[in-house]
Amino acid sequence: MxxxxxxxxxxxxxxxxxxxxxxxxxxxxxxxxxxxxxxxxxxxxxxxxxxxxxxxxxxxxxxxxxxxxxxxxxxxxxxxxxxxxKPQQTLWRADNTDQGLHFRAVEPQxxxxxxxxxxxxxxxxxxxxxxxxxxxxxxxxxxxxxxxxxxxxxxxxxxxxxxxxxxxxxxxxxxxxxxxxxxxxxxxxxxxxxxxxxxxxxxxxxxxxxxxxxxxxxxxxxxxxxxxQQRVMPSEAELVQLVERLDHPRWQQVAERCLACGNCTSVCPTCFCSKQESESDIRGRQAEQVQRWDSCFSEQHSYITGKVVRADIRHRYRQWLVHKLATWQQQFGRSGCVGCGRCIAWCPVAIDLVEEAQALLADKPLADKSQEDEHG
Ligand code: SF4
Ligand code: SF4
Known part of the structure; x- marks a missing residue:
């Protein structure tokens, strides 16, 4: 051009x-x-x-x-x-009137x-x-x-x-x-x-x-x-193999450092998780439904029918990394990572997803390891 x-x-x-x-x-x-x-x-x-x-x-x-x-x-x-x-978006409002509840749409501006x-x-x-x-x-x-x-x-x-x-x-x-x-x-x-x-x-x-x-x-x-000047992330074909590493001891090691603060998901330009919350004035006359950014690192994000599914940070970090790098490929035809490096720089405890992916993939699959153990 x-x-x-x-x-x-x-x-x-x-x-x-x-x-x-x-x-x-x-x-x-x-x-x-x-x-x-x-x-x-x-x-x-x-x-x-x-x-x-x-x-x-x-x-x-x-x-x-x-x-x-x-x-x-x-x-x-x-x-x-x-x-x-937007980090916060009002979706609709409701007024509690003498004639009953009156719902109002919020138009995009x-x-x-x-x-x-x-x-x-x-x-x-x-x-x-x-x-x-x-x-x-x-x-x-x-x-x-x-x-x-x-x-x-x-x-x-x-x-x-x-x-x-x-x-x-x-x-x-x-x-x-x-x-x-x-x-x-x-x-x-x-x-x-x-x-x-x-x-x-x-x-x-x-x-x-x-x-x-x-x-x-x-x-x-x-x-x-x-x-x-760039470092190297494993290829998408290699990253798919993360789904075979769900029992890897590395998840526990990283969980012992991770604060579950959600910084990585906030700065990630592809993360799109959100939650909805209802807010009302103190007299209960007006309410609004608000959508806010959420993170798979928050405990409540995995709350389903009375139970937190991913109570441990180990499971939350694993969910983020495996979804972002591996299962995202089945969902969207590509990895969910565009290589911007933001989650690495803005992690307060310096957890580096390239380093983690490399470490998780460096070992042979655990099934192979157990066979090695069996055979001495
Ligand atoms: S490096 Fe990948 S996972 Fe990290 S913030 Fe950028 S796009 Fe998201
Ligand atoms: S930014 Fe770092 S410490 Fe915070 S949730 Fe992400 S990996 Fe854990």
């Missing part, structure tokens, strides 16, 4: 074109010592010169005052998930959002969330309404954090689909690729130049460097 060059000094023109097209622009910014997506009034708010140093249980921002890069970082604690699948700075892993996660929330007989009307109002300006990654493994999952470091516009950040500008008619309409407003062969090569070199 033909790519054109947008000079550094014209990046604000992209912002202006999005605003003129009626979008509220959302972009990455440094907030609370992390990269967060928030309303972006000017490209000056982008995280110029910032990148993260991430590791298991660690996330620190570092600033390079000499850098002219706004997208040198890889991930923050959240990508797109909270903008589409989508915002016309243009999100700048999403990565290949974020778009792969979006495709998974689209399948969950939009397909089948129970599509989510709130998700659908916001999804229809979304324009995406994605960015290819020019480096990888030490927690990244999107090459192993096939989801990065380049964004392959799902974007309206795609940028490669170069030393002297941005290579711009168009992914949709809406993207083409925005691009038509920009002072684009011819991109030279050297600039295209520079973009490829950044991507190649990002690929080489």
């Amino acid at each position: 033909t790519r054109r060059l947008l000079a550094h000094r014209h990046l604000q023109r992209l912002h202006q074109a999005l605003v003129q097209a009626g979008f509220e622009v959302i972009g990455p910014q440094v907030k609370d010592d992390a990269i967060l997506f928030a309303p972006l009034n000017s490209i000056d708010q982008l995280p110029w010169g910032w990148q993260e140093q991430a590791d298991a249980g660690a996330y620190r921002l570092q600033h390079d005052a000499g850098s002219r890069r706004a997208f040198a970082w890889n991930t923050g604690p959240q990508g797109l998930k909270p903008w589409l699948f 989508p915002r016309r959002l243009a999100v700048i700075g999403l990565r290949g892993c974020d778009l792969a996660a979006l495709a998974i969330q689209d399948r969950h929330f939009l397909e089948g007989p129970y599509a989510d009307p709130f998700y659908r309404a916001q999804r229809q109002q979304l324009l995406i300006v994605a960015v290819n990654c020019g480096r990888s954090a030490s927690t990244c493994f999107c090459v192993s999952t096939g989801d990065g470091p380049e964004a392959r689909s799902g974007f309206d516009l795609l940028l490669d950040e170069l030393d002297n500008g941005y290579l711009l690729q168009i992914g949709s008619e809406r993207g083409a309409a925005i691009a038509a407003q920009l002072p684009l130049q011819h991109a030279s062969g050297a600039q295209v090569s520079e973009a490829k070199a950044w991507l190649a460097g990002a690929r080489q």
Whole structure:
């Protein structure tokens, strides 16, 4: 696909074109010592010169005052998930009137959002969330309404954090689909690729130049460097074998460290578990049904007909890992992991799912082991 060059000094023109097209622009910014997506009034708010140093249980921002890069970082604690699948969503309301209960629907109120700075892993996660929330007989009307109002300006990654493994999952470091516009950040500008008619309409407003062969090569070199910096997750074919490791002693070892805090599921861009709660005012005149993010690490998440099915953390961690990496493949045709590494960086006790998957798969199947034992 033909790519054109947008000079550094014209990046604000992209912002202006999005605003003129009626979008509220959302972009990455440094907030609370992390990269967060928030309303972006000017490209000056982008995280110029910032990148993260991430590791298991660690996330620190570092600033390079000499850098002219706004997208040198890889991930923050959240990508797109909270903008589409909200942490809290009122589903309906009820009034207790003298004439009886009166139920009121809550209509979706989508915002016309243009999100700048999403990565290949974020778009792969979006495709998974689209399948969950939009397909089948129970599509989510709130998700659908916001999804229809979304324009995406994605960015290819020019480096990888030490927690990244999107090459192993096939989801990065380049964004392959799902974007309206795609940028490669170069030393002297941005290579711009168009992914949709809406993207083409925005691009038509920009002072684009011819991109030279050297600039295209520079973009490829950044991507190649990002690929080489990554760690390796076992393949999907190997991960399926986790279902044969349900009695592995490693589950107990990890359970002794895991706090069941749910951080990993909160930051994971593909996790979609939720719960519903009823709330009412103190006089009992008004009530509402609220949907909130939930986690398979919470004890109550497995409460079924009077019993908590997964009372032990060992069972909850196993449920998360085996579902995410193995049985998800039967459900959705692919693993539920896009290799973003967020759950690794934001786990307070540095549990690393790549390390856990490797350890669980490193041993021979337990059946083989027992045969070895039998045969001395
Ligand atoms: S399981 Fe971890 S690495 Fe995989 S998509 Fe979720 S947060 Fe990212
Ligand atoms: S694996 Fe880490 S982030 Fe996830 S629930 Fe356990 S302690 Fe929390």
